[in-house]
Amino acid sequence: MxxxxxxxxxxxxxxxxxxxxxxxxxxxxxxxxxxxxxxxxxxxxxxxxxxxxxxxxxxxxxxxxxxxxxxxxxxGPVGSIFLFTKAPLESYGRMRVALTSTSATSVNLLKILFHFFLRTEVEYETMEPELEEMLVDHDGALLIGDDALRAGWGSHPYQVYDLGDLWHRFTGKWxxxxxxxxxxxxxxxxxxxxxxxxxxxxxxxxxxxxxxxxxxxxxxxxxxxxxxxxxxxxxxxxxxxxxxxxxxxxxxxxxxxxLGLLPVQPEMRLVSHLSYHR
Incomplete structure (x- = not known):
């Protein structure tokens, strides 16, 4: 099976x-x-x-x-991976950011963006994906997937940054x-x-x-x-x-x-001989 x-x-x-x-x-x-x-x-x-x-x-x-x-x-914008902040990112030199407990790629992408491109010192805490609770004691909150979509559609006073958009803006890549x-x-x-x-x-x-x-x-x-x-x-x-x-x-x-998040560069090991192709 x-x-x-x-x-x-x-x-x-x-x-x-x-x-x-x-x-x-x-x-x-x-x-x-x-x-x-x-x-x-x-x-x-x-x-x-x-x-x-x-x-x-x-x-x-x-x-x-x-x-x-x-x-x-x-x-560019992925539309469902958002950093919500209480003020514009450029106004922060240091931040406290609540991270969703449901992801790995996006959490580490945010760390990469902050360290290499936004040049902001950040203290992170992992929490359940509830936007208002995440922002009680934090300057920003990362949500992904349907949690991010629902929060983005709702009425709120926060700045919203799409991580796909930030990545493309700084690297030009997918x-x-x-x-x-x-x-x-x-x-x-x-x-x-x-x-x-x-x-x-x-x-x-x-x-x-x-x-x-x-x-x-x-x-x-x-x-x-x-x-x-x-x-x-x-x-x-x-x-x-x-x-x-x-x-x-x-x-x-x-x-x-x-950044020390991975020990070595991973090899792209594709199943190259699958016969079903477009």
């Missing part, structure tokens, strides 16, 4: 919406969770395949293989927040099943480009928001993993190594 992790956020809907698990009856089981929990489950061997934080891949790249053409990426990876041992046990599952994910991604309306309706049911807001959001996301996304990810890893 291939255990597939499913990030329980709307940003992965285009890859999962038209993936029919019933086509793999008795072969596949789906495990929905937030990124931090799935990262740990993959590391511990409790999940075999699925989207994980790019940072989690970097920490454990020796155990995993990347699936080509699948990611959650953006060139930012890849999540990748689809498979534990190498799981792939070696049943490569033919992995190839069929991979094909189904790519087919879902391609179909979502043609038939986005059902995905928008599902997103509205789960997180609220207007049709127009969701249409803009999905238009700003990319689920590709090709040379431009890999280049941006390599730059992210390079900064992570310089």
């Amino acid at each position: 291939l255990r597939i992790g499913k990030i329980d956020y709307t940003n992965t809907l285009p890859v999962f919406h038209y993936f029919h698990v019933e086509d793999f009856a008795g072969e596949v089981t789906m495990i929905p969770q937030v990124p931090a929990v799935l990262n740990r489950a993959m590391r511990e061997g409790k999940v075999d395949l699925g989207p994980i934080s790019s940072f989690a891949y970097g920490e454990n790249y020796g155990k995993y293989l990347l699936l080509p053409d699948l990611s959650v990426s953006a060139l 930012m890849t927040f999540a990748v689809w990876a498979v534990r190498e041992e799981a792939y070696l046990e049943n490569p033919s099943l992995l190839e069929r599952v991979y094909g189904a994910f790519l087919a879902s991604k391609e179909r979502s480009r043609r038939e986005i309306d059902p995905i928008i309706r599902t997103a509205q049911e789960r997180a609220g928001g207007s049709e127009e807001a969701w249409r803009r959001y999905f238009a700003g996301l990319s689920h590709e993993l090709e040379a431009p996304q890999l280049d941006g990810l390599s730059t992210y890893y390079d900064f992570a190594v310089q």
Whole structure:
């Protein structure tokens, strides 16, 4: 049985919406969770395949293989990874920032942005993703996924910074927040099943480009928001993993190594011989 992790956020809907698990009856089981929990489950061997934080891949790249053409990426604003602050960023020399407990890539991206580009000294504290509670004793709060979307749509007095936008402004590169990876041992046990599952994910991604309306309706049911807001959001996301996304990810890893967040530059270990391609 291939255990597939499913990030329980709307940003992965285009890859999962038209993936029919019933086509793999008795072969596949789906495990929905937030990124931090799935990262740990993959590391511990409790999940075999699925989207994980790019940072989690970097920490454990020796155990995993990347699936080509699948990611959650953006060139500029990503629309669901926000830093909320009580005052403009340029007014701070020192800050206290509350970090969401549900992410790894975005938390470390924020640390990279503050250290290398914003030149701000920051004290961090990890908290549950509740915006008002996070900002009681902090100058800023980082939220991701549907938590960030709902907070961004709400009425509040805070400054809002999109981390994808900041990254692109300072580096000019893509930012890849999540990748689809498979534990190498799981792939070696049943490569033919992995190839069929991979094909189904790519087919879902391609179909979502043609038939986005059902995905928008599902997103509205789960997180609220207007049709127009969701249409803009999905238009700003990319689920590709090709040379431009890999280049941006390599730059992210390079900064992570310089800052001591990762011990070495991770190798991009793609499953290069999968036969299903667009």
